[in-house]
């Protein structure tokens with residue numbers, strides 16, 4: 001198909017930034033689904049705190065999914081947030097089925113966040129020259145996810 005959306009980036013810059021953004025979209029969709037799964041299935045004495053903190057994470061992941069997807073469209077790259085694509089390409093760690101104890105949920109969410117953040121930091125490096133505007137967005141997303149990662153880690157001690 002002809003490219004309907006044009007960009008000032010050259011082909012290589014567009015490819016690098018597009019890959020970084022599309023990978024971020026996939027990871028964040030998965031993270032939002034994992035956090036909702038945990039929100040519904042958490043049990044234990046810390047239920048309420050964890051249940052509410054999970055929705056804070058869902059809100060952030062959904063908002064950033066949209067930011068990354070619309071940055072991709074802004075540079076002429078078609079984002080792919082379909083379930084099959086997310087299942088195949090996500091770099092999040094996943095989450096077990098069934099009820100989960102609060103402590104196990106905190107551990108699982110902390111390590112999922114760490115996995116997503118590691119991939120974001122690689123994309124920050126990758127986009128530095130190719131597209132600083134995309135890099136700037138990824139830095140903002142990473143800063144907020146690292147803040148949330150701290151808050152989840154603090155619950156482990």
Ligand SMILES: [Fe+2]
Nearest residue numbers: 039040051055
């Ligand atoms: Fe809810």
